[in-house]
Amino acid sequence: MTKAANRIGQIGVNVFLFAISLSCIFPLIWMLYSSLKTSQEFNLNIMSLPSNPQFQNYIDAFKIGKMGTYFWNSAFVSLFTVVFTILFGFFTAYIIARFKFPFRGIIYFMFLTGMLIPIHGLLIPIFVEFKALGLLDKKITLIFPYVAFNLSMAVFLFENFIKTVPIDVEEAACIDGSSSTNTVMRIVFPLCLPVISTAIILFFLGAWNEFPFGLVLIKSPELRTLPIGLTNFNGQYTANYTQMLAAMVIVVLPVVVVYLAFAKKVMQGMTAGAVKG
C-alpha cells in the first residue's frame, strides 16, 4: 500500500466513526434544542435552532402534562427497587456463596434461569395474580416485579464477587466475638462496594426505563411512571411536538447525567452479566 492510500484509509475510518457517533448523539441534541422552540417555529423548519429559546414547553409539560407527578413516581419506584434488590440479592448471594445447605444448587440454578425466561410472557399471569391479591394499581405495585426480575442479576453479581473475598476476615471477626449478622453487615457488605455501585446504576436504569409492566399493572393516572406518562401525554395532546419533546427531555435528562458522570461504571453494569457469563 502506498503512503497516500494509507492516509486516505485513515481519514476514511475516522470519518466513518464520526458519522456513527453523530447518528447516536444528534437526535438527542435535536430533541434538546427543539424543545426550546415554539410550535409555530418548529412547524416552519424542524431543523433550525430556536431563534428565541424559551422554557414555556417545560412549564406546560409539568403543569398540563403532569410530568412532575410521573417523575416522582418513577423516582419512588426506582429508589425502592434499587434498595430491595441489593439487600435481598446480597443476603441470598452471601448464603449461596459461603455455605452448603440442601437445595443450594437448585436455588442458584433457579435464579440463573430467571435471566433466560422472557419476562414479557409473564405479563398476563402476573396481572391476574396481582388482581386476585389486590395489588394492582398501588404505589408499591411495580416494586415487586422490578425487584424480582432484577434478583437473578443481583444474585449472580454478588455471588461471583463474594466468592473472591477471602473467608479468613470473617473467621477472624468471629473469633473476636462478632456476631454473624454484625460480620455480614459491617465487613462483607462494605467489601462488596465496587459491585454495589455497579448494581445501583444497573437497577436504577432498568426501573427508570421499564415500560410493559408499568403499562399493564398501573391504571390510575396519578400513579403512572415516566415512560407510561409519556405515551399518555402523546395521546392527549397530539400534534404539540415541542411540548412532547420537552417531556422527553425530562425523562432522559437524569439518565444522561448519571451516565456522563459514571460512564465507566454504567458500561460495566450494563454488560456485567454478558462478559462474565
Next chain:
Amino acid sequence: MNDSSAIRPKRITFLIYLLPSIILFAFMVLVPVLLAVRYSFFKWSGGPKMEFIGLDNYKVLITDGNFWNAFVNNLLIVFFSVFGQIGIAFVISIFLMSKVVKWKGFHRTVIFIPVVLSSVVIGFLWGMIYNQDAGMLNWMLRTIGLESWIKPWLDDPNLVMYSVTVPIVWQYIGFYLIIFLAAMQSINSEVYEMAELDGATGFKKMRYITLPLLSSTIKIAIMLCIAGNMKAFDSIFVMTGGGPGSSSTVMAQYAYDTSFKSYKLGYGSTISVGIMVLSVGLIIISRMIGGRNRD
C-alpha cells in the same frame, strides 16, 4: 464455596437471609409460569366464568396466522440485529483498537448513550424522524434532492418492519461494542507481535487471531441478541402500535392486544406459553449450533 462452620449464622438468621428473595422470585416468576400454563387450557375473559377447553387454545394457536406473523416479525428483528448490531459493533471495535483512530474515548462514550435511554423515548424520537411531512428523514432526503425516495416510512405495510427495526439495531450497537472492546483488550498483545513477525497484516490479524479468540464472546452476544429481541415491544408499541393492520405486530404486542384489548385472557396465556417455548427453544438451538463450532 468454602464452607466454614465458624461463621455459619444461626438457622433462623440463615433463613431470613435466604427466604425473602426465594419467596419473591417464586411469587413473580415460578407461580406466573405455572399460572400461564393453567390459564392456557381455559376459555376465559377475566370474569368469574372459566370454561375448561383442554388443548383447544393450542389448536387455535398452531393455525393462528397473526401469531406466526408476529413470530416471523420477531425473527426478522433478531436476524437484522444479529448482523446489524453484532456486525457493526465488531467493525467499530476493530477500528477503535487500531492506532489510526482519534478520539477513541469520545466515540465509545457517545455510541453507548442510546443503550441507557428509555426505549419509549427512542420510539417517539424515531417516530418524529420517520414522520411523513415533518420528519427529519424526509427533510434530509428533500434537502439533498432525493425527493423520489421520500416515503411514508411507518404507514407502508411492506416497509414498516424495516423502519421499526432500524432504531432497535441502532440503540444497542453500543452494548455489543463495549462487550467486544472488553474481550479484545483481554487478548494478549504478544499474540499479535508473534503474528506480525510471521508477516500477518491488518486483515489477516483480524481473520486469524481476533475473530477466533473472540468466538465465545460472539456466541454470548448472539444469545443475548436473540433473548433481547424476542421481547421487543416498547419502541414498536410507541411508533406503530403494531400497525398498520398487523404488519409490525411482534409477539409481545399480540399477547398484549389479545389479553388487554380483546379480553381473551385464556388465549392470551396460550400465546404467552408460546412466546416462552419459542424463545427458550431458539436460545437452546443457538447454543447447540455454537457448541458444535467449538471443535
